[in-house]
Amino acid sequence: MAELEAMIDYAKDSAALEQVRIKAVGKKGILTEYFSTLKSLPEEEKKTFAKSLNALRKSFEEHFSTKQKELEAQELESTLSAQRVDVSLFNLRSKQSIGHPVNYTKDKIIEYFTRMGYELCEGPLVEDDFHNFTALNLPEYHPARDMHDTFYFHDNKLLRTHTSPVQIRTMLAQKPPIKMICLGETFRRDYDLTHSPMFHQVEGLVVDRAGAVNFAHLKYILESFLRYMFGDVKVRFRSSFFPFTEPSAEVDISCVFCQGNGCRVCSHTGWLEVLGCGMVDDNVFRAVGYEDVSGYAFGMGVERLCMLSLGIGDLRSFFETDLRLLEQF
Numbered sequence: 001m002a003e004l005e006a007m008i009d010y011a012k013d014s015a016a017l018e019q020v021r022i023k024a025v026g027k028k029g030i031l032t033e034y035f036s037t038l039k040s041l042p043e044e045e046k047k048t049f050a051k052s053l054n055a056l057r058k059s060f061e062e063h064f065s066t067k068q069k070e071l072e073a074q075e076l077e078s079t080l081s082a083q084r085v086d087v088s089l090f091n092l093r094s095k096q097s098i099g100h101p102v103n104y105t106k107d108k109i110i111e112y113f114t115r116m117g118y119e120l121c122e123g124p125l126v127e128d129d130f131h132n133f134t135a136l137n138l139p140e141y142h143p144a145r146d147m148h149d150t151f152y153f154h155d156n157k158l159l160r161t162h163t164s165p166v167q168i169r170t171m172l173a174q175k176p177p178i179k180m181i182c183l184g185e186t187f188r189r190d191y192d193l194t195h196s197p198m199f200h201q202v203e204g205l206v207v208d209r210a211g212a213v214n215f216a217h218l219k220y221i222l223e224s225f226l227r228y229m230f231g232d233v234k235v236r237f238r239s240s241f242f243p244f245t246e247p248s249a250e251v252d253i254s255c256v257f258c259q260g261n262g263c264r265v266c267s268h269t270g271w272l273e274v275l276g277c278g279m280v281d282d283n284v285f286r287a288v289g290y291e292d293v294s295g296y297a298f299g300m301g302v303e304r305l306c307m308l309s310l311g312i313g314d315l316r317s318f319f320e321t322d323l324r325l326l327e328q329f
C-alpha cells in the first residue's frame with residue numbers, strides 16, 4: 001500500500017496517475033488480485049480479510065482523488081497560461097473598414113451625377129403628407145397612395161415612402177434652374193426577397209425654362225448612366241404611369257445575367273426593370289408655385305441596382321450584418 005501511495009505522489013500528470021490506477025484496481029491490479037483471493041479463503045478469515053481490503057481500497061481512493069484534483073488544477077492552470085490572449089494587442093486583421101455593397105453603389109451613383117453637374121440635396125426621413133403625396137399630385141384618396149404601403153405617425157407625419165418629396169422641398173427652397181439628385185433612406189411596409197422595410201432611393205430632378213428640358217435629355221442622361229453602371233447593356237423605355245410625371249416611363253436594361261436570352265432572374269423576358277422617370281407634371285409645378293418651366297425627374301432603388309450589378313439574390317441579406325457577405329467585396 002505504501003508503494004501505491006508513493007506512486008500516486010510521484011505521478012507527474014493525469015496519464016501517469018491513470019497508470020497507477022490500473023496497477024492498483026485495474027483488471028490485473030494489485031488490489032483486484034487480493035480481492036479475487038477472497039473466494040478461496042475459509043469462511044472465518046474471509047470476513048476480516050475483506051474488511052481490511054476494503055479499508056485499503058478506501059484509503060487508496062482517497063489518496064488518488066486528492067492527487068487527481070491537484071493535477072487537474074495544475075493542468076488547467078498551464079493550458080490557461082499557454083492560451084493567454086493579450087486583449088490590448090492591435091488586431092491587424094480588423095474587419096471594421098470593409099465597405100458595404102450598398103454604400104459602394106451609392107458612392108458610384110453620386111460620383112456619376114455630381115460629375116454631370118447635379119447638386120446633391122437632402123431631405124428629412126420623417127415627412128408630412130403634403131411633401132410625400134399631395135404636392136406630388138397624389139391628393140388624399142388618390143388610389144396610387146395605396147401602392148406605397150406607408151408607415152404613418154400622428155399629425156399627418158409619416159416615414160417618407162420615396163425620395164420624391166425632396167424634389168418638392170428643393171423647388172420650394174430654390175428658384176429654377178434646378179439640377180439635383182437626392183440619395184437616401186425610404187420606408188415601406190414590405191418584406192420579401194426583393195423588398196425590405198427600409199431601402200435606399202436615388203431621385204433626380206432637372207428644371208429649366210419652358211421648352212429648355214425635354215424627354216430626349218432625360219433619355220440621354222439615363223442611358224449613359226445605365227451603361228456606366230452596367231457596361232454594355234441595351235436600354236429600353238416603356239410607357240408607364242406616375243402621378244407626378246407626364247408622360248412617364250419605366251426603364252429596363254437587357255438582363256445582365258443572361259445577356260437578354262431569358263433566365264429565371266428576368267422571368268424569361270430578357271429585360272430587367274431598373275427605374276421610373278418622366279417629364280414633371282404641371283400639377284407638381286403648380287404646387288410649388290413654378291410657372292413657365294419644364295423639367296424631368298427620375299427615381300430608382302439603390303439596393304436593386306446593387307443586386308443586379310453584383311449578382312446578389314436576396315435583398316434582405318444587405319441588412320443582416322453578416323460579415324461573410326461583406327467580405328466578398
Ligand code: PHE
Nearest residue numbers: 162164242276277297298299
Ligand atoms: N418616386 C417613384 C417611386 O418611388 C419613382 C419616380 C421618381 C418615378 C421620379 C418617376 C419620377 O416609385
